[in-house]
Amino acid sequence: IPTAIGNIxxxxxxxxxxxxGALGAMIIGxxxxxxxxxxxxxxxxxxxxxxxxxxxxxxxxxxxxxxxIDTIIICTITALVxxxxxxxxxxxxxxxQGVAMTSAAFEREFSWFxxxxxFAALLFAxxxxxxxxYYGLKGWTYLxxxxxxxxxxxxxxxxxxxxxxxxxxxxxxxDISDALVFLICVPNILGLYFLAPIVKREMNSYFDRIxxxxxxxxx
Numbered sequence: 001i002p003t004a005i006g007n008i009x010x011x012x013x014x015x016x017x018x019x020x021g022a023l024g025a026m027i028i029g030x031x032x033x034x035x036x037x038x039x040x041x042x043x044x045x046x047x048x049x050x051x052x053x054x055x056x057x058x059x060x061x062x063x064x065x066x067x068x069i070d071t072i073i074i075c076t077i078t079a080l081v082x083x084x085x086x087x088x089x090x091x092x093x094x095x096x097q098g099v100a101m102t103s104a105a106f107e108r109e110f111s112w113f114x115x116x117x118x119f120a121a122l123l124f125a126x127x128x129x130x131x132x133x134y135y136g137l138k139g140w141t142y143l144x145x146x147x148x149x150x151x152x153x154x155x156x157x158x159x160x161x162x163x164x165x166x167x168x169x170x171x172x173x174x175d176i177s178d179a180l181v182f183l184i185c186v187p188n189i190l191g192l193y194f195l196a197p198i199v200k201r202e203m204n205s206y207f208d209r210i211x212x213x214x215x216x217x218x219x
Contacts, residue, residue: 001080001084003083003084003087004079004080004083004084004197005080005083005085006084007086007087008079008083021103033115038066039066039067039071040188040189040192041181041184041185041188042184042185042188042191043132043135043184044063044066044135044136045063046135046139047131047134047135048060048062048063055206055215056202057202057203057206058206060199060203078102081102081105081106082101082102082105085104085105085108086105086107088108089108092104092105092108093105099117099121102117103117103118107192133155133158136154136158137151137154137158140154
């Protein structure tokens with residue numbers, strides 16, 4: 001594990017890593033944010049906004065758990081498994097990439113692991129389709145109204161694109177989705193900066209009311 005962690009830091013702070021760090025972090029960060037925790041994209045707020053609460057800050061606090069669990073915990077564990085496997089056997093995955101590399105890394109110690117990993121990847125893909133169909137539906141109804149006919153049209157279009165995505169090459173699909181996600185991120189991040197003072201004010205007000213006892217804490 002120490003060697004794997006050392007390799008991570010070495011790769012991040014070499015000349016090549018530093019030179020491409022700023023631009024690479026922006027591009028790759030935007031690309032992978034949609035597949036990891038959606039932080040900065042603005043899509044998750046569509047789901048959180050459906051919650052009925054008198055204190056919106058509470059939902060913001062809850063949403064902070066998502067990037068922590070998805071990225072800090074799960075992605076770190078995955079990276080360490082791949083890193084330690086690479087230390088023990090540099091060619092353990094051959095030409096495999098992505099989930100295939102992860103599967104090969106776990107399979108070195110647990111021969112049965114590719115089966116539950118494949119099932120988890122299936123659930124991840126299915127849940128991603130459901131969540132993004134909901135995000136798209138909210139955008140559709142915002143633009144065209146909430147008529148039942150309009151929603152049915154959207155659902156048919158979404159299902160058609162799901163079927164289309166199963167038969168075309170993966171590369172172009174990822175390139176298009178990455179480009180669209182980048183277009184989403186730019187205005188959303190600008191909005192975050194402009195609205196940060198309001199968020200800070202509301203957050204301070206909420207925690208001050210907790211400290212004063214105005215808002216009761218449940219134990």
